[in-house]
Amino acid sequence: MKIVVFGATGPTGQRLVLEALNADHVVLAIARTESIAKLLPEIVHHPNFGTVNVSIFSAASMLPFMQDADAVVSCLGVYPSLKWLPFRHLNFYYPSMKAIISAMKQAKVRRLVVMSVWCTEYKKSYPLYAKLFWTYLLGRLTNDFRDMELLIESESAYIDPTIVRPCILTPKSKVDLRGENEKKDDPIDAVEGGFIVPGKKFRQANISRSMVVSFMLKCLVDKKTVGKAYAICRSSQ
Numbered sequence: 001m002k003i004v005v006f007g008a009t010g011p012t013g014q015r016l017v018l019e020a021l022n023a024d025h026v027v028l029a030i031a032r033t034e035s036i037a038k039l040l041p042e043i044v045h046h047p048n049f050g051t052v053n054v055s056i057f058s059a060a061s062m063l064p065f066m067q068d069a070d071a072v073v074s075c076l077g078v079y080p081s082l083k084w085l086p087f088r089h090l091n092f093y094y095p096s097m098k099a100i101i102s103a104m105k106q107a108k109v110r111r112l113v114v115m116s117v118w119c120t121e122y123k124k125s126y127p128l129y130a131k132l133f134w135t136y137l138l139g140r141l142t143n144d145f146r147d148m149e150l151l152i153e154s155e156s157a158y159i160d161p162t163i164v165r166p167c168i169l170t171p172k173s174k175v176d177l178r179g180e181n182e183k184k185d186d187p188i189d190a191v192e193g194g195f196i197v198p199g200k201k202f203r204q205a206n207i208s209r210s211m212v213v214s215f216m217l218k219c220l221v222d223k224k225t226v227g228k229a230y231a232i233c234r235s236s237q
Contacts, residue, residue: 002026003220004066004109006056006100007075009035012115012169014043016075016213021046023217028065030054057095059102066107071220072100074114075213078141090140093148101151105158112152112161113220115212118205118231120146120165121195129202149229156227162219163229165195166212167205186211187235194231207234 003020007013008029020027021043029039029051036044036051043049054061056076066072078092097114104112119126119134120142134142152161188211189197196205215232219225 001070001221002028002068004028004030004069004072005075006030006072006096007077007115008051009038010075010077012077012209012213013075014038014040015209016073016216017043017049019210019213019217020073021048024048028052028069030056030062030065055099057099059099059106062099062103063106066103066109069107069109071111071113072104072109073216073220074100074112075216076115090144093144094151097148097151101155101159105155110158110160111220111226112159113216114148114152114161114163115216116145116149116163116165116229117142118165118167118196120149123195125198126196127200127202129205130196133202160226162216162225162227164212164216164219165229165231166207167197167200167231167233168207169209169212170206171208188215189233189235190215191231192228194229197231197233200233200236204236205233207232 003025005013005017005027008017009031017027017029018040026048029049031051032053052065054065056062074097076093076096104110117134119130122131122135149163152163188207191197211234212232
């Protein structure tokens with residue numbers, strides 16, 4: 001399978017690319033030129049890996065590289081900033097996904113797996129920490145993710161999406177890109193249609209990046225996950 005990956009140079013994206021290459025997929029990363037230097041050598045020199053520098057906000061720029069793709073996977077992320085706070089403006093996930101979907105539709109690529117975040121919609125039954133952390137502390141980040149999710153849902157007649165909502169990602173190190181790979185097959189709790197995994201205390205609301213990308217790649221090849229969203233968390237059992 002040929003996969004176009006967004007966010008491939010980040011700590012989660014690099015894990016996903018590594019696992020996809022190890023599974024004999026062909027990967028094309030859409031990345032900024034200056035970010036390519038962050039990639040692990042085993043990624044850069046892999047015969048099934050390629051990269052191209054185009055704007056993720058321009059469907060026309062991305063279209064030529066979507067033409068022969070089988071699927072698109074997004075691990076896009078932005079580093080912490082004041083724009084995450086409530087009442088600040090963050091306009092990243094929605095406009096980038098709008099351009100990605102436009103390019104997919106023109107290239108007739110349907111399969112899409114996207115990493116979002118916990119608690120993009122808050123319900124009164126959720127624990128207080130969920131509201132304090134994801135609604136207040138992360139603020140605009142969560143709102144932008146929700147706008148992205150609603151956009152994806154509105155385009156479901158033209159694409160076959162799966163949305164994955166992980167909680168707090170570990171390890172936090174930006175350089176420990178191989179970290180916790182041995183735990184990628186550890187059990188996780190996944191709630192279909194959920195915005196969080198109920199019954200978790202705040203200290204339990206975490207999951208390794210390797211576990212997230214393993215789940216995403218399983219979803220990629222599982223047709224039963226099309227049109228669904230999953231909140232996921234490390235299993236506490």
